[in-house]
Amino acid sequence: MKHTFLFVALAGLVFSSCSVSKSARTQRNLFSGSWTLENVSYENNSGNFKSVIFNDVEDICFEGSDWFFRDNNSTGRYTISQSTFCEGGDRFFRWSVVEPQQNYxxxxxxxxxDEKRKDISGGVGYRLNIANLTEQAMTLKSNVSVDGELVTIVYEFTKK
Known part of the structure; x- marks a missing residue:
């Protein structure tokens, strides 16, 4: 009897330590589905910017791209349309929501x-701040340094 209780208590502790908070679950559920990246813009600095995003293609190629997040297995993809300036196709990724630290x-x-869910990035990944996330719209932001100056890249999505 004591061993059974100890086992159940230990199993409960293990499962609770691996669980995701209610806030993160809510955000994961909101991410789930298909989105269109409508606009890529820049904040905190003036001038014209042109950048290669996620070490993939130029920022203009991302505008109008389709994104899909599957929350039951934490995988997704985005699709870039083929054009003169953009190498089109699907890019697959594994994703998660990171809990905020204090004041973040x-x-x-x-x-x-890859298509078989194997890491192809050598463990390198990306983090974007969730500035806004509703059932219909999402705004993500990432800070980068340009000539020692902070520039924020803003990604504005709408749900399909």
């Missing part, structure tokens, strides 16, 4: 995988 926003983190 929650973050979306992801790393690239």
């Amino acid at each position: 926003a929650s973050q979306l983190q992801f790393k690239f995988i």
Whole structure:
């Protein structure tokens, strides 16, 4: 009897330590589904910017891209349309919501995988601050340094 109780208590502790908070579950559920990246813009600095995002393609190629997040297995993909300036196709990733530290926003983190869900990024991934997330719209932000100056890349999505 004591061993059974101890086992159940230990199993409960293990499962609770691996569980995701209610806030993170809510955000994961909101991410789930298909989105369109409508606009990529820049904040905190003036001038014209052109950047390669996620070490993939130029920022203009991301505008109009389709994104899909599957919350039951934490995988997703985004699709870039083929054009003269953009190498089109699907990019697959594994994603999660990172709980906020004190005074910080929650973050979306992801790393690239192949069609068989194997890591192809050597463990390198990306984190974007979740500035806004509703059932219909999402705004993500990432801070980068340009010539020693802070620039924030803003990604604005709408739900399909």
